[in-house]
Amino acid sequence: MSKIDFSKVLVAQGGGPTAVINQSLVGAVLESRKFREVERVYGAFHGVRGVVNEEFADLTQETTHNLELVAGTPSSALGSTRDKPDLKYCQEIFKVLQAHKIGCFFYIGGNDSSDTVRIVSQEAKAHGYPLRAVHIPKTIDNDLTVNDHTPGFPSAARFVAQAFAGANLDNWALPGVYIGVVMGRHAGFLTAASALGKKFPDDGPHLIYIPERPFVVEKFLADVKATMDRLGRCVIAVSEGVCDENHTPIAEKLAKQVERDDHGNVHLGGGALADNLTDLIKEKLGFKRVRADTFGYLQRSFVGCVSDVDQREAREVGEKAVQYAIWGDRDGTVTIHRTGFYSVDYRLTPLEEVAAKTRTMPDEFISPCGSDVTDAFRYYLRPLLGSGMPDAYRLRLARVPKILKGQG
């Protein structure tokens, strides 16, 4: 295989947007522009779909100043796609890379995107085309293997923690049952992040249900009742992907219509799970004030809730990808490894170790009861949330003796 020609570099963004995905984009673009080998940095519109359609922007013509402002803007600045390329699709990608003499391909995305990079990398090798292909990690689900955590997750986790901190205060003021449904099809990390909104011992969420443990309706109802009996209120965090003992998603079980995306995944959005759980509690337990929210797109796209640690790391994985590509000798995926409390380092990991694999929450992060997290999880997550986390304070209520009711 001849030497790689780095004069044209391509970067694209795939999958669900995150609060910091543009940090990775800008990290890759600015770092590429530092290398004299690189003449042009292209960006593909809407991920791999833009690649096969040859829809490229010349990011070499962007000002550094605007790139820095875009880096701080959430969601995918190049646009994204839900396409999950098969071999034929990847062959199309490869043809376009070849036609445009692209020597280096960076794809920012989750496990599906890393699989795309893996297939394109193989395709290039099979054709003897000198290509360097590097995957840059991103997913709010935090479900990439090898990585300690993935860029995008800390900011989404921060949103969830702050949302539950507020929901808990609201529920304290107007007691009842509150359910917050959080994104997470197979991995419960984001739902578990709700626990970081707790401060005082009786704070919610009092119950946390994640896909890693079977969701048993009877146990759920017993948990809610026990919490209501104890505190007169109950705040619940539930993953949209919770399943029963037979691995049937509760959302699918209760939903009337089932919608599937191009990956064959059932669409778990909408408020159905929240509303059905609400009805269940009202019917079976008789509590009147039961409220439920589905956090939906807010948790991944809300402008103005971001972890500075996440921003920094998302920027660095973009930069490191370029360094590994140009100074290194192999394709791969940039992975994040924790080295201290709190520090990280980056490595280039073979694509096969991450591609199309899903990581779920380890047992040590889940309480034996199955509906709470451990201190090990808090220790894991807290530094990722970054600086300036809001804090909640309470009145220390000194009771005044009753007069009419005659109590002391």
Next chain:
Amino acid sequence: MSKIDFSKVLVAQGGGPTAVINQSLVGAVLESRKFREVERVYGAFHGVRGVVNEEFADLTQETTHNLELVAGTPSSALGSTRDKPDLKYCQEIFKVLQAHKIGCFFYIGGNDSSDTVRIVSQEAKAHGYPLRAVHIPKTIDNDLTVNDHTPGFPSAARFVAQAFAGANLDNWALPGVYIGVVMGRHAGFLTAASALGKKFPDDGPHLIYIPERPFVVEKFLADVKATMDRLGRCVIAVSEGVCDENHTPIAEKLAKQVERDDHGNVHLGGGALADNLTDLIKEKLGFKRVRADTFGYLQRSFVGCVSDVDQREAREVGEKAVQYAIWGDRDGTVTIHRTGFYSVDYRLTPLEEVAAKTRTMPDEFISPCGSDVTDAFRYYLRPLLGSGMPDAYRLRLARVPKILKGQG
């Protein structure tokens, strides 16, 4: 009537919590504590319910430092209630005030709460009991008459604007139809605030539906189709309280079960409206990617999204209430009046002018098409959102000529 004895002052919080309701509480408490006439400042737990149950905390025993921290914490620190007292209930309130020799009663809340203050005030007069009763405004709905705006609304509006700014970016990256359902039973102010998340001319929300205009399903579908045809994507803001031409709430029309609260109001929460509108678009227009979120409790309780202007004003209405009570000669409600761009002043307004009345959006704030806001509304709302609003930036995409597809 004898002279008012200010030695015991009572403050309570009613209705839905807001991001800044504790600023008003702390403003009233700290200002009361400055007056040498005041010996004890009581707080009632859970609003008027705590009053009738004689559940009081002695806030004179709170440290100033902790009060300041509580002021910055969202939701009602004393707890709240949905009780809407009738005459009998108000007589109970009055009996307790009398028994505890309370000379001054401050109630922080919306139009229902101001009506409670009005009835209690009349009851005291009828009994010749020297009481000073002052209502302190609060509501995210912004629906109090006389006021330019109400504390709590600016912070909730900021959340909605930021949420739509993010949803718009997400929808740009992964095009389709996005619906965000916003709180607002009769007044569309909070839903209209979504317009403040727009920056570029093609930004969403592209369509805004508020209760002040009839929601006609056919027009809605035509609006969505026209936007999709024009931009290939569509972001929609809808008030939970939108009604058809016969004033039937669309949520009630489409919902299977109807839940009413103690005020006889239909509960509009849950994801039903969002999901039903989603189904409508899919069925009638055939668009596949239609997503909807109900912002629910996040918009009023999210920790970490607050307007500094709102904080300041909420604090001041609490302080002014005490000054009007002690230095003034009548009961009333503190009202906010705009005096410049941007400055406000406060007045004590007769309770009858605000109590149990509802203000909706004036025509000058609504576009003639009925599904957008005017610049007059933007001019009205922008200063309320406060400093440090996040801003979104875009790449200026310089297209690269196609090679395989042979286009220039």
